[in-house]
Amino acid sequence: MKLRKNILIVDNNCELEQIVKGPLLKELKDSELSPIVVRAKDGAEAAIKSENQKFDVVLIDTEVPRLMDGGFVYGLLSYKNTQDADLIVVSNRDLTELPDSLKNSKHFKKPVSPQELISAMIDVLNAQHHGATNKEPAATQAAAVKYAVDVRVINAVIKATMSVLGQFGVTSVKMEKAGPKSPHDPLLGEVSSIVDIKSAAFQGFLAVSFDKGSYLEVVSTMLMEEQTELTPDNQDAVGEINNIIFGNAKSEMSNFGVQLTVPKVLIGANQVIACEKGSAGMLIPFSTSRGKFYITVAAFPVAKAA
Template sequence: MKTRKTILIVDNNSGLENLVREPLGEQFRNSDISPVVVRAKDGAEAAIKTENQKFDVVLIDTEVPRLMDGGFVYGLHTYKNTQDANLIVVTQRESHDLPDTLRSSVLLKKPVTTEDLIKAMMKCLNQSEASGASAPPSAAKYAVDVRVINAIIKATLNVFAQFGVQNISMGKAEAKSPHDALLGEISSVVEIKSQSYQGYLAISFDKACYLEVVSTMLMEEQTELNSENQDAVGEINNIIFGNAKSEITNFGVQLTVPKVLMGAGSVIACAAGSAGMSIPFSTTKGRFYLKVIAVPVAK
C-alpha cells in the first residue's frame, strides 16, 4: 500500500502547480509514495486549508497576495497541520529579507524550472518518509488557531474605528520570543483555549495611543495614565472579544477575564517551549500591539 503525502502549494495563478503536478506523479509512479497536491490562491486560503488537513510539504511563492503581511507564514511551525512539514520557498527576495520561519526552508530563486522544483520536492518527500515526518528539533509542539487570531484582528480594527480612532495601520506580523517584555506601557492579557490552540493574547498600548483610545472611549480628554483610567484597557479587551464573539464561539474558544498589566517591561509568564508572534499597529498619535503566545499542547 502506498503512503499518501500531501503537498500544499500557495500560488495565486496555478503556475507552480502546473509545473509540478504531472512530473511529480510520474516520478513517484513506481514508488511507495503517493503525492497529493492541494493549491491555495493566497495566504488566507492557505490558513483555512491547514485547519482541516495535514501537509507533509508546503510550497510557497512569496509574492502571492495576503501572505507575507498576514499571519500564515509566521506561524507555519505552530499550526498543528504544518508544524512537521518541509518548506520550499520560491522567491525573488534575499534570504535576509524573509521571515525567520522561511529562512531555514529550501529556497529557490525565480525564475524556477520544473527540474529544480521536482528535485526539491522529491528530496523533501523522501526525507519525510524516512524520518516519519518528524518535526525539526527546534520546532515546538504547539498549535495556533489562526481563525481566532484573524477574528481578533478584525474586531480590534472595527472597535477602534467605532471609538473614532483614526488612520489605523497594521504592520507586519513578526515572530517574537514569548518571554520578551511587552512593548507597551499598559496591557491587557487573556488566556485563550480552543481545540487546536492554547495560550495568551495581549493588547498592549504605548502611552500616547492609550490616552487617545481611552479619551474617545470615555468621551473625556485623558492626559495621564492613572488609577481612574487604567481599568479601561481591560474593558477595551472585553469589547473586542464581544465584537468577535459571533466568529470565535464557533471555534470552541474559551476566554478568561482580562488581566491588566501596568508599566513598561511587563512579561507574561509562560512555559518553556512556547512561541510568540507580535502584530504592531499605529494610529495618528501612537502605537499598540497584539501579542499572541502559543504554549505547548499535550498530544
C-alpha cells in the same frame, strides 16, 4: 489504489501552480501516488484552507500578501494540518533571512528553475511514500523554534481588534509586519489587557497593549470627549475596550476549542508576564494616526498544555 498526496501552493499569481501542477501530474501518472493540488492566494487563505485539510507538502512563495506579516507562516510547525508537511520555499531572500519555521525547508532562490522545482517535489513525495524522507521529525523541528502560536488565535484577535476599533471610529488602523518576540521581554505600550488562553494542544496568553497616543485616540472616540493625558478615570476604559475585543474573538475561537479567561488590566510601561522556560511569542504591531498598539501572543510548551 493510488495513495493521495495533498499539496498546498501559496501563490498569489498562479505562477507556481502553473509551473508545478501539469508536469507533476504527468510525471506521477503511472506511479502509486495521486497528487491533489490546492492553491491559496495569500497567507490568510492558506490558514483557512489548512483548518479543514491535512497537507503532505506546502509550497510557498514568500512574497505573497499576508504571509510574512501574518500568523500562517509562524504556525506551520505547530498547526495540526501542516506540522508534518514537507516545506518547499521559493523566495527572493536567502534562507538565513526567513523565519525559523521555514529554515528546514527546501529553499529555492528566485528565479527558480521549473525542472528543479518539479524534481524536488517528486523527490519529496517519493521519499514520503517509501518512508525515506530526510525531513526532520516535526517534534525536532518544533524544538528548533520552541513552540509556535496557533494561527487561528492570531487571526481571530486581529479580526476582532480591527472590527472593534472601527466601531469606535478609529479608521486609520494599519497592521505592520508581525514577527517573533520573546514572551519573557516586557510588553510594549503603557496600557495593557491580558487573557490566558487554553485548548487541547495550546496554552499561553494574549495581550492587547496601547501606547499613550493610540490609547488616548481610542478613548477620546469612545468617550466622545478629547482626552490628552492618561488619568485614573480614562485608564479604566482599556478593560472595557479589550473585553469587547476578546469577547468578539472568543465567539470565533470557541468553535475550535479555545478557552479564554477574564481579561486582567495592567497599567504602566514595561510589564513582564511570567512564562515557562521554552515559551515562544509573536508580536503584531499596529499604527493609528496618533500612535501604536500591539497584540502579543505567547505559547507555553505544548507538552505542558492540559
